[in-house]
Amino acid sequence: MESSCSVGVQKMKIRELVPYAENIMVIGVIICKQRPKKFTPSNESEEVRAVFNFTIRDSPTDYINVTCWGTDMFVSGFYERFQIGDVAQIMNPKVELRKIDDYGEQFQPMVTSPFKMILNEKISQVTVLLDGYPEYMNSIIRLPTKPITNYVALADIQANTKVWEGKLVDILVAISSIGDARNVKTKSGDSYVRNLVVFDYTATGFGLSIWDSDFIYRASLWKSRYTILFMTDMRISFDNYQKRARATFTSKTIVTEDPECKEARDLREYARTAVIAQSAILDKLSYTFLEPSTIQNVMNIQQINTKIDEVCHSQPEEQFTALLYAAITYMDLDGLSTIVTTRCTLCKCQVSNLLNKCENVNCIREDVPTEVAFDLKVKLSDHTGSLLNCKITGATAERILKCKVSDFLNMSDDEKTVLKWKFLLERHELRLVVLCVRGRLPLISIVGCNMANPTVMNQRSF
Known part of the structure; x- marks a missing residue:
């Protein structure tokens, strides 16, 4: 497949192509590629044929789809050898006018060229260029291939999954976490x-699945809170296991890594300090309500659980408030439960006390300043049931306990027991903020806690 430029070959840019041009050479950077497809011959004596599609670009405005035909061995070798980001020199392609109503067009990325190039194993040649082009090509590969302002917000997809399911959308997102590549049977x-x-400005967690080998590898180089992706023509589906929407690559998808545009720069700036860890979300819910007394909608625990079920199935990332009269039936201040946590000041994930290292392997900070904060789990109960996994965190916990976290750490076990029994099994007037996250347990933050006035409680509780 490798060849030097022959004498008499005409070098052309994508915008200069004309149908049936002969003896030409086109140079461009590969911006996406698709898996080869094999065709089983009807006659066993014939070789297995295959086809491989990829897309190249040679300027900010010009990109074209290329189809390579040949034997299975030739096409598979081509696919494995040429990677996204490689600068390819294409010799002797066949140039044809695209037909928008062609069946194959619906499975290829949107491009600006009215033509397509077809490579034939016997007459076409492709070479990877290492010198002279990479710097320029690296700059144009970071330019979006579609108007970036047309992206769909993740919260819109989550809130209207039935509307978006099965459709192709463009999204602009930052990386929250990257899973390991795993083998699955299909x-x-x-x-x-x-x-x-x-995540983006509107949602803290949205799932993506990558099946393409190139991007499975490239994802290992992406960084949490730093890498920004503009992804076109992603298919939206409903994950029945996690009960939430997710996006999957299609044959039309083009991924622009760290796109060079204002929208991406602004999102990267936001992503560096955005609240995405669950503990940090609870803190945000707590300090958002500087005046908990504004929460006046009285509910019992059965009503709260019913509303959680309703909201989590229809409006993920939605929050509601409740005023609850209930007893605190679990608060392990003097036991073995984790009461205080050491966290990274940037991503709010836990920091190992032994290594003083953020447990988020994708955190962009290495020498991490830490903070110590309350992360207290409590259980609430009334005559209708119990509410599990409630949290009192951060500065709100210090206000409710009337105790600084630094003072708590210096308390004896007996002092912690005394503090616990000031709250345990007593009826309280509790202000709650509940954040429903589809596919996960709801985040329930206690933002206000006072001893209940029996007269008021009898008047207002159910």
């Missing part, structure tokens, strides 16, 4: 998949 045989969680 109808077509063994394959690899890598799951990612991404």
Whole structure:
């Protein structure tokens, strides 16, 4: 497949192409590629044929789809050898006018060229260029291939999954976490998949599945809170296991890594300090309500659990408030439960006390300043049931306990027991903020806690 430029070959840019041009050479950077497809011959004596599609670009405005035909060995070798980001020199392609109503067009990325190039194993040649082009090509590969302002917000997809399901959308996202590549069995045989969680201004967690081998590898180079992706023509589906929407690559998808545009720069700036860890979300819910007394909608625990079920199935990332009269039936201040946590000041994930290292392997900070904060789990009960996994965190916990976290750490076990029994089994007037996150347990933050006035409680409780 490698060849030097022959004498008499005409070098052309994508915008200069004309149908049936002969003896030409086109140079461009590969911006996406698709898995080869094999065709089983009707006659066993014939070789297995295959086809491979990829897309190249040679300027900010010009990109074209290329189809390579040949034997299975030739096409498979081509696919493995040429990677996204490589600068390819294409010799002797066949140039044809695209037909928008062609069946194959619906499975290829949107491009600006009215033409397509077809490579034939016997007459076409492709070479990877290492010198002279990479710097320029690296700059144009970071330019979006579609208007970036047309992206769909993740919260819109989550809130209207039935509307978006099965459709192709463009999204602009930051990386939250990157899963390991794992082998799975599919109808077509063994394959690899890598799951990612991404976020934007509107949603803290959205799942992506990557099946393409190139991007499975490239994802290992992405960084949490730093890498920004503009992804076109992603298919939205409903994950029945996690009960939430997710996006999957299609044959039309083009991924622009760290796109060079204002929208991406602004999102990267936001992503560096965005609240995405669950403990940090609870803190945010707590300090958002500077005046808990504004929460006046009285509910019992049965009503709260019913509303959680309703909201989590219809409006993920939605929050509601409740005023609850209940007893605190679990608060292990003097036991073995984790009461205080050491966290990274940037991503709010836990920091190992032994290594003083953020447990988020994708955190962009190495020498991490830490903070110590309350992370207290409590259980609430009334005559209608119990509410589990409630949290009192951060500065709100210090206000409710009337105790600084630094003072708590210096308390004896007996002093902690005394503090616990000031709250345990007593009826309280509790202000709650509940954040429903589809596919996960709801986040329930206690933002206000006072001893209940029996007269007021009898008047207002159910």
